[in-house]
Amino acid sequence: MYRLRECVPEDTFTESVAPGPIMVGRSSFWSPNVGWNMLEELKKKLAREAEALQFELNVTLPSEIRKAVEHGDLRENSEYKAALERQRFVQARLGQLHERLSKIASIDPAQIPTDRVGLGSRVVVQDEKSKVKETYSMVFGDGLELEEGHVTMASPIGRALLGKALGEIAFLRLPAGMRQLKVVELQTVHDLGDA
Numbered sequence: 001m002y003r004l005r006e007c008v009p010e011d012t013f014t015e016s017v018a019p020g021p022i023m024v025g026r027s028s029f030w031s032p033n034v035g036w037n038m039l040e041e042l043k044k045k046l047a048r049e050a051e052a053l054q055f056e057l058n059v060t061l062p063s064e065i066r067k068a069v070e071h072g073d074l075r076e077n078s079e080y081k082a083a084l085e086r087q088r089f090v091q092a093r094l095g096q097l098h099e100r101l102s103k104i105a106s107i108d109p110a111q112i113p114t115d116r117v118g119l120g121s122r123v124v125v126q127d128e129k130s131k132v133k134e135t136y137s138m139v140f141g142d143g144l145e146l147e148e149g150h151v152t153m154a155s156p157i158g159r160a161l162l163g164k165a166l167g168e169i170a171f172l173r174l175p176a177g178m179r180q181l182k183v184v185e186l187q188t189v190h191d192l193g194d195a
Contacts, residue, residue, distance in 0.1 A: 042140065043104055050097040057090045104140070112189055117161045119153065120189030125161070125181035128169065133184065136161065 061083055068080035112118045121138045138158060139150045151158045160170040166186045172179040 039104055039107060043101060046097050046101050050094060053090050053094050057087065061087045114188055114190045115165055117164045117186060118188060122187045123161055123183055124185035126184045128180035128182055
């Protein structure tokens, strides 16, 4: 039977992340990878995964299918069915990776705003009601490579903050009610690139 971990490097597996924002009150989580290097790191990670999957698709899976065919009757051959299912999954995932890499390559850092929350920004907000401060880093991603304090731009908190300037209030609609978050500190990817 084919095992998933045989051909894919360990570093491509990540823990699943619960949906929703990750909040912290300190900025100590900030790392240099969130600046200009963020996109390059993401490209490298996706390229490594694509390379491993391409090897699996071209070398490992054909071997597994060949072995399964040698066992005879394909109608009741679970190894054959598992290998074909894995082959379809790998092909689909490769398609997703290539599409994602294409989108990342089309991002122009010059188009990221210099005075508003955007990709790579580090933003500190204060809840207007509780006066609690929270720090977020805006990242590009599908939620698989999130670190503490990182939120994707597609998440509810990310959508609320995107495009806000220093002093503006972001309205975040939650099942428990509406939160008003005032932007009290803002560092864009351009500021962080100079640091």
